[in-house]
Amino acid sequence: MRIALIAPPWYTIPPSGYGGIEWVVALLADGLSERGHEVTLFAAPGSDTRARLVSPLDEEPLSEAIGDPWYEASHIVSVYEHGDQFDILHDHARPVGVSVGALSNLPTIHTLHGPFTQQTLMLYRRVARQHWFVAISESQRSMAPPDLRWAGVVYNGILMESYPFRQEKDDYLFFLGRADEEKAPHLAIQAARRAGRRLVMCATTKNERERSYWAANVEPILGDDVTVFGECAPDQKADLLGRAAALLFPIQWAEPFGLVMTEAMACGTPVVAWRNGSVPEVVADGETGFVVESVDEMAAAIDRVGELDPHLMRSRVEERFSAEAMVSGYERAYEFALAGERAAAD
Amino acid sequence: MRIALIAPPWYTIPPSGYGGIEWVVALLADGLSERGHEVTLFAAPGSDTRARLVSPLDEEPLSEAIGDPWYEASHIVSVYEHGDQFDILHDHARPVGVSVGALSNLPTIHTLHGPFTQQTLMLYRRVARQHWFVAISESQRSMAPPDLRWAGVVYNGILMESYPFRQEKDDYLFFLGRADEEKAPHLAIQAARRAGRRLVMCATTKNERERSYWAANVEPILGDDVTVFGECAPDQKADLLGRAAALLFPIQWAEPFGLVMTEAMACGTPVVAWRNGSVPEVVADGETGFVVESVDEMAAAIDRVGELDPHLMRSRVEERFSAEAMVSGYERAYEFALAGERAAAD
Numbered sequence: 001m002r003i004a005l006i007a008p009p010w011y012t013i014p015p016s017g018y019g020g021i022e023w024v025v026a027l028l029a030d031g032l033s034e035r036g037h038e039v040t041l042f043a044a045p046g047s048d049t050r051a052r053l054v055s056p057l058d059e060e061p062l063s064e065a066i067g068d069p070w071y072e073a074s075h076i077v078s079v080y081e082h083g084d085q086f087d088i089l090h091d092h093a094r095p096v097g098v099s100v101g102a103l104s105n106l107p108t109i110h111t112l113h114g115p116f117t118q119q120t121l122m123l124y125r126r127v128a129r130q131h132w133f134v135a136i137s138e139s140q141r142s143m144a145p146p147d148l149r150w151a152g153v154v155y156n157g158i159l160m161e162s163y164p165f166r167q168e169k170d171d172y173l174f175f176l177g178r179a180d181e182e183k184a185p186h187l188a189i190q191a192a193r194r195a196g197r198r199l200v201m202c203a204t205t206k207n208e209r210e211r212s213y214w215a216a217n218v219e220p221i222l223g224d225d226v227t228v229f230g231e232c233a234p235d236q237k238a239d240l241l242g243r244a245a246a247l248l249f250p251i252q253w254a255e256p257f258g259l260v261m262t263e264a265m266a267c268g269t270p271v272v273a274w275r276n277g278s279v280p281e282v283v284a285d286g287e288t289g290f291v292v293e294s295v296d297e298m299a300a301a302i303d304r305v306g307e308l309d310p311h312l313m314r315s316r317v318e319e320r321f322s323a324e325a326m327v328s329g330y331e332r333a334y335e336f337a338l339a340g341e342r343a344a345a346d
Numbered sequence: 347m348r349i350a351l352i353a354p355p356w357y358t359i360p361p362s363g364y365g366g367i368e369w370v371v372a373l374l375a376d377g378l379s380e381r382g383h384e385v386t387l388f389a390a391p392g393s394d395t396r397a398r399l400v401s402p403l404d405e406e407p408l409s410e411a412i413g414d415p416w417y418e419a420s421h422i423v424s425v426y427e428h429g430d431q432f433d434i435l436h437d438h439a440r441p442v443g444v445s446v447g448a449l450s451n452l453p454t455i456h457t458l459h460g461p462f463t464q465q466t467l468m469l470y471r472r473v474a475r476q477h478w479f480v481a482i483s484e485s486q487r488s489m490a491p492p493d494l495r496w497a498g499v500v501y502n503g504i505l506m507e508s509y510p511f512r513q514e515k516d517d518y519l520f521f522l523g524r525a526d527e528e529k530a531p532h533l534a535i536q537a538a539r540r541a542g543r544r545l546v547m548c549a550t551t552k553n554e555r556e557r558s559y560w561a562a563n564v565e566p567i568l569g570d571d572v573t574v575f576g577e578c579a580p581d582q583k584a585d586l587l588g589r590a591a592a593l594l595f596p597i598q599w600a601e602p603f604g605l606v607m608t609e610a611m612a613c614g615t616p617v618v619a620w621r622n623g624s625v626p627e628v629v630a631d632g633e634t635g636f637v638v639e640s641v642d643e644m645a646a647a648i649d650r651v652g653e654l655d656p657h658l659m660r661s662r663v664e665e666r667f668s669a670e671a672m673v674s675g676y677e678r679a680y681e682f683a684l685a686g687e688r689a690a691a692d
Contacts, residue, residue: 057468065465068465069415069418069441069442070441070465070466070468070469071465071468072415073441073442073444073445073469074468074469074472076445077445077448077449077469077472077473077476078472080449081449081472095415095416095419095442096415096419096441096442096445098419099419099422099423099442099445099446100445100446100449102423103423103426103427103446103449103450104449119411119414119416119417120416122403122416122417122420123416123419123420123423126420126423126424126427127423130423
């Protein structure tokens with residue numbers, strides 16, 4: 001299949017720092033290429049991929065330009081100029097990518113990477129039948145506008161070798177994420193303390209909102225039983241995840257997909273997570289972790305994580321949340337969309 | 347001709363307050379409709395026009411949403427969905443409008459309303475042959491990328507009846523505009539003072555940059571010979587313009603078009619303006635005003651404005667810078683573009 005993968009123009013593929021969408025695109029470009037597809041990746045200059053790389057912009061935009069629609073527009077028109085060279089165009093950019101793709105006559109797939117907001121819903125409703133859409137979880141799909149033309153649900157995948165399996169665990173619990181009301185590290189502290197266990201946190205505070213959340217809700221309840229790191233490097237993250245007795249994931253909003261849960265389980269580390277968004281799909285309750293709805297339930301679940309089998313966790317991630325599973329999922333989505341296009345043309 | 351006029355989605359047509367592009371679109375929609383064209387105006391809800399109005403957005407975006415590409419995208423996809431109902435689409439939106447229009451197969455004209463920046467040049471270069479472009483002055487066209495496919499130069503027009511002619515003048519000079527280094531009210535004060543004349547100013551300071559410019563460069567040189575108003579209402583503006591002995595326009599950048607010069611001349615008020623951007627095209631030097639290059643030259647020109655014939659000013663505006671002239675200019679541009687499309691199709 002001749003596939004165009006359209007990354008957002010802001011960061012290299014893979015990204016040097018943060019960048020969830022960029023990692024998905026990186027693994028997909030490599031994985032589809034390895035399976036023999038003819039893949040062209042449209043991405044920021046400096047990207048590194050097994051696909052054929054085309055970089056429409058001369059240079060990676062400066063950080064103050066991120067989100068500037070003039071850059072996205074320049075990136076996107078350069079892609080669609082050559083659109084008829086492909087069997088399918090798989091778009092990860094927004095909102096210029098969504099618009100141009102929807103109005104072109106080419107077969108386009110758009111992955112819904114973000115949560116739905118008033119602005120994004122307004123546009124997605126208008127182009128509901130003009131893309132083939134992929135949701136990144138059943139939960140996200142259930143919150144979408146009713147008329148979207150679906151090509152499927154494909155979970156974000158991870159590179160298994162970056163998250164080595166580890167049978168033996170230390171005694172600490174682990175939290176990783178932004179410090180804010182949605183990721184709720186204060187609930188992780190409360191639950192760990194109630195269970196009488198040590199907590200290690202990699203928590204980031206990148207803006208004023210996160211810093212004031214931290215000062216008001218986390219700082220006052222820190223103690224000897226909590227060790228705090230800031231943002232951790234990839235190796236450190238895999239090591240801390242692998243040695244943890246469990247990952248605590250007290251998510252307080254309907255996040256479309258929580259990647260860190262899959263990273264933990266890949267290492268054989270169980271996940272105790274709040275019932276919200278994709279959580280019940282990602283964590284097999286009572287098998288790869290526990291799905292809870294209160295700090296008390298989280299504390300009680302922590303007492304039971306030793307009962308679970310780490311091997312089961314890794315094999316479930318391999319099967320459902322690995323890069324390979326994601327690549328297979330997108331192959332199916334492409335085939336579904338192209339069959340739909342053929343049916344419509346008949 | 348079946349014409350789609352695509353306004354930006356941010357303000358009603360005509361605008362209730364500031365909005366240069368919106369006034370151009372308003373006069374064009376009314377003028378083309380009066381000449382018998384079948385005009386559909388895509389614009390914010392609440393717009394008032396003689397054309398058929400279609401408002402893709404449910405409501406006028408809040409001020410904090412202005413520029414948000416999700417809104418522009420929703421507006422634009424709703425236009426191009428019905429694009430084949432028109433002989434030509436005339437686009438005033440950017441950058442989503444530029445991108446979608448450039449990649450559609452429909453005949454599109456794009457008016458270049460703004461100055462060229464690194465970001466806008468990047469996109470215009472890529473779509474150089476995919477729109478028919480209209481510049482709003484020869485000066486603007488001379489600064490454009492070399493390969494743009496032109497449909498012509500059309501000056502912005504004004505409604506003559508909003509600027510009544512007035513033969514008798516008071517003795518004051520007039521300045522109207524933003525208070526910043528580019529509009530340079532401090533140079534107007536210096537020139538008026540050197541000529542020994544009173545100056546009346548309608549100067550606006552809407553942001554921090556303009557307020558600090560004012561405090562540093564204008565406030566210290568104010569005196570009894572300068573009367574300062576803030577933003578003036580349309581009626582007050584026409585009255586102050588009409589009674590002034592001359593408009594001072596010491597513009598310090600290559601502004602694509604300076605509308606206030608045409609408003610002054612419509613009232614029969616001569617313009618003393620700095621040689622920059624569209625100035626030498628708009629002011630007929632020695633006939634409808636003077637084109638100068640220094641404060642000394644401006645002061646010397648002020649002494650001579652009484653020699654000029656106010657009737658000539660008004661008739662020149664009628665001929666070149668009125669709404670009627672603009673409507674005729676766009677009719678020619680549409681015909682030129684459609685002839686080009688037909689030639690390319692043969």
